[in-house]
Amino acid sequence: MSKIKSVIEKYKNAKRDFLIPMLQEIQEAQGYVSKEAVKEIARALKISSAKVYGVATFYNQFRFEPLGKYHIMVCRGTACHVKGSSQSLNIACEVLKIKPGQTTKDGLFSLETVACMGACSLAPVISINGEFYGEMTAEKLKKLISEIREKEKKNEGK
Numbered sequence: 363m364s365k366i367k368s369v370i371e372k373y374k375n376a377k378r379d380f381l382i383p384m385l386q387e388i389q390e391a392q393g394y395v396s397k398e399a400v401k402e403i404a405r406a407l408k409i410s411s412a413k414v415y416g417v418a419t420f421y422n423q424f425r426f427e428p429l430g431k432y433h434i435m436v437c438r439g440t441a442c443h444v445k446g447s448s449q450s451l452n453i454a455c456e457v458l459k460i461k462p463g464q465t466t467k468d469g470l471f472s473l474e475t476v477a478c479m480g481a482c483s484l485a486p487v488i489s490i491n492g493e494f495y496g497e498m499t500a501e502k503l504k505k506l507i508s509e510i511r512e513k514e515k516k517n518e519g520k
Contacts, residue, residue, distance in 0.1 A: 365391035366399045370406045378407050385418050394425040430465045430472035432510055434458075435489040439478030447486035451475060453500045454488075457507050470514060471507070 484496025
C-alpha cells in the first residue's frame with residue numbers, strides 16, 4: 363500500500379476537520395505533499411482539490427516538492443537580517459538557480475527560508491541538513507555549495 367493510501371485509510375470516513383492532520387502525515391510519510399496526495403485527500407474528504415491546495419498553500423509548513431539531498435535553510439530572523447542574511451539568500455538563489463521552496467533539477471539542493479534558527483550569535487546563519495554555518499558571507503556560501511558539488515561528482519565516479 364502506498365504511503366498516501368495508508369494515511370487516507372487511517373482517516374477513513376473523516377470529515378474536513380482532518381484536512382491539516384492528513385496533510386501533515388502525508389508530508390511526514392513522503393517528505394512533501396504531491397499532486398497525487400492532494401487529489402486523494404480531496405476525494406477522501408469529498409472536497410475539491412483546489413480547497414485542499416488552498417489550505418496547504420496557506421500554511422508555510424507544507425512543501426510541494428521533495429527536499430534535495432542537501433537541504434539549505436537560510437535564517438531570516440532579526441539578527442540574521444541585520445547582519446545581511448538577504449545576501450546569503452540571494453547568492454543561494456543565484457548559484458542554485460532556484461527560489462525558496464524549490465529543489466534543483468538534479469535533486470541535489472533544496473532551499474528554504476526560516477524565521478529564526480535560534481543561533482543569533484552566529485548571525486547570519488544557514489543550515490545544511492541540520493548542520494549550522496555561522497557568520498555566512500557570499501563567498502563562504504559559494505565555496506560551500508561548490509565543495510558539496512565536487513564531493514558529489516567524486517561519489518558519482520565510485
